[in-house]
Amino acid sequence: MNDTEMLESGNMKIDWVLNHMPVLNIIREQFAKEKPLAGHKVAMALHVEAKTAALVETLAIGGAEVAITGCNPLSTQDDVSMALHNKDNIQCFAKYDCCNEEYYEAIDKVLDFKPDITIDDGADLIFKLHTERTDLLPEILGGCEETTTGIHRLKAMERDGALKMPVIAVNDAMTKFLFDNRYGTGQSSWDGIMRTTNLLVAGKNVVIGGYGWCGKGAAMRAKGLGANVIVTEIDPIRALEARMDGNSVMPMKEAAKIGDIFLTTTGNRDILKKEDFEVINDGAILANAGHFNVEINLEDLKAMAGSVRTVRNNIKEYKIGEKRVYVLADGRLVNLAAGDGHPAEVMDMSFANQALCVRYIAENKLSDGVHAVPHELDIGVAEMKLMSMGISIDKLSDEQEAYMAGWETGT
Numbered sequence: 001m002n003d004t005e006m007l008e009s010g011n012m013k014i015d016w017v018l019n020h021m022p023v024l025n026i027i028r029e030q031f032a033k034e035k036p037l038a039g040h041k042v043a044m045a046l047h048v049e050a051k052t053a054a055l056v057e058t059l060a061i062g063g064a065e066v067a068i069t070g071c072n073p074l075s076t077q078d079d080v081s082m083a084l085h086n087k088d089n090i091q092c093f094a095k096y097d098c099c100n101e102e103y104y105e106a107i108d109k110v111l112d113f114k115p116d117i118t119i120d121d122g123a124d125l126i127f128k129l130h131t132e133r134t135d136l137l138p139e140i141l142g143g144c145e146e147t148t149t150g151i152h153r154l155k156a157m158e159r160d161g162a163l164k165m166p167v168i169a170v171n172d173a174m175t176k177f178l179f180d181n182r183y184g185t186g187q188s189s190w191d192g193i194m195r196t197t198n199l200l201v202a203g204k205n206v207v208i209g210g211y212g213w214c215g216k217g218a219a220m221r222a223k224g225l226g227a228n229v230i231v232t233e234i235d236p237i238r239a240l241e242a243r244m245d246g247n248s249v250m251p252m253k254e255a256a257k258i259g260d261i262f263l264t265t266t267g268n269r270d271i272l273k274k275e276d277f278e279v280i281n282d283g284a285i286l287a288n289a290g291h292f293n294v295e296i297n298l299e300d301l302k303a304m305a306g307s308v309r310t311v312r313n314n315i316k317e318y319k320i321g322e323k324r325v326y327v328l329a330d331g332r333l334v335n336l337a338a339g340d341g342h343p344a345e346v347m348d349m350s351f352a353n354q355a356l357c358v359r360y361i362a363e364n365k366l367s368d369g370v371h372a373v374p375h376e377l378d379i380g381v382a383e384m385k386l387m388s389m390g391i392s393i394d395k396l397s398d399e400q401e402a403y404m405a406g407w408e409t410g411t
């Protein structure tokens, strides 16, 4: 594609998702009238694809200047990146398949812009602000964090007394993780796996590593596609949930012997490693949906493999003796690195939370540390979403409210 075609393609992708993001559209209208972000500079490190672009535009419509880069080297869509860079008050530095050096250079460029508000997906901006760019911290009013792994990092910083700015844990809003992590990852990971492999899921043994919100969604959709689902866990409660939801549960060492497709969703490292590769079947397909590419230990796989070759776009074949093991998207999040990410209707809620939290930071002075998304914002997003879907619900009567608040009434 030439530049004109790239630009057109990026803008068409953004238009498409905007037609399916009604809550964000309501917020855009409010932002256009009220300009709540005028005078603010927002730095972002997020997956640069169309839904993110819709959020970036919303912030710019609200009066902010925005600089953005990617939060993963393989999730950027260059046409969307170019379209964003060509819009007023927006700079975009993200590039698909950039090397580590370019990735961190782009993070620096976003910070050179001297932001007062940040949005991260994985906490890379905040990490940089607290290590090499501490000079910028005094100007920062606060930040928002999009994903579970980012919140883990931030809570670890807070525990160590190292977090020197307020951050809102957007991931932990109910209108985020219950939908984005579960239904979003559930659908888009299978979309990524299926479009990459063009293979059947029905009748396969699918192993899901981790039964958190992403794992639950991934297992649910695998079952719907006709797979026999096996879950691995370290948490007894989640393991029980997985079993009672109708899945088999066993240690990875056992699951590795029978799995056909593996999908890791733990946010932890080494879910698939040497001892598993030793017993894994010929033709096994490995994919990851967790934030970082540490869940499948590729170093172990490389060390064991006699040869590695690309057999199809986004599929590498590792040959261990006569056994072939296929890794999708180099173990990076398969739904974004080998797909288009979550459906727009789901990101509508996640990014509505982001936009409202950025406004909240601009309008309120927060103390350093990790903050919850204000409950009224979370509920407000749910209400707007229901309204956009044409769904109304019941209201408590006065008698019901009094009954629920009281303790006198028994049998």
Ligand code: NAI
Binding pocket: 147, 148, 149, 150, 177, 180, 181, 185, 209, 210, 211, 212, 213, 214, 215, 232, 233, 234, 235, 238, 265, 266, 267, 268, 271, 289, 290, 291, 292, 333, 334, 335, 336, 342
């Ligand atoms: P979660 O905390 O709800 O679930 C993670 C689960 O993995 C927990 O149940 C935990 O007990 C389990 N686990 C941890 N170590 C394990 C091990 N060694 N073996 C088996 N299970 C293990 O987290 P959530 O929200 O499901 O997120 C998981 C990961 O996915 C995070 O890295 C998050 O950032 C990422 N994520 C990715 C998305 C995407 O678009 N691909 C979207 C949302 C989150």
